[in-house]
Amino acid sequence: MPTRRPAAALALAAGLVVIAGGVAGLLLTRHPAPVMRPVAAGVAALPAPTGPIVAPPQSAAPKPVAAPVSLTIPLIGVKTNLMTLGLGADGELQVPPLSMASVAGWYTGSPRPGSIGSAIIVGHIDTTKGPAVFYRLNKLTRGDEIYVKRADGTLAEFRVTSVQSYPKDDFPTQEVYGPVPDAELRLITCGGAYDFATHHYVRNTVVYAIEVS
16 A cells, blocks of 8 residues: 655555454555565465454345456556455464465455455555555545456446554454454554554555445
8 A cells, every 4th residue: 555754565464454453554645655674574464354344244135246356446546456355274264375465365264246245455655665555545435436346347346434553553343354244344454653663554444434335
């Protein structure tokens, strides 16, 4: 997702937390340039949300939208296909493999982008080889454009409403994953300082966006 610093595998795994509580640490920082670090051990330690992350049914059910297939963020040069992420055998949320760190993933347990609720897309910040798909995620600001293309060719356009950085041990799970009354998007990666003792970044970067298309 200047002085060269070690770049580590995204501790993406830590950010998507159980809706009921508990967080690992998807984090992102404003590194000027990557520096090689050991692969982060926590990259697969992503608990799966267990609570509802969509708003209650509306009186008039909205038309279903197609599954997302790609993500484009013009300002930071992101143009990636979207893999699907589910739950592993251990019950934890899957994350993109490090061999595909240039590709982001949509968590299928969350709404499809453009549906009511908070659609969740996650991606690595870096690997030992350099920057990954969400390396510059924290450069986004309010009003920046995000586009999600869907399987039927339709395009969902979102506008950033805020970009937040949270300590991984104080992650606001309800705010990030809780029900919302409209179509929203959450982009999550890791950031902050890199803890060599735990092999994790210490903060989570979350981009909040709302559909405008």
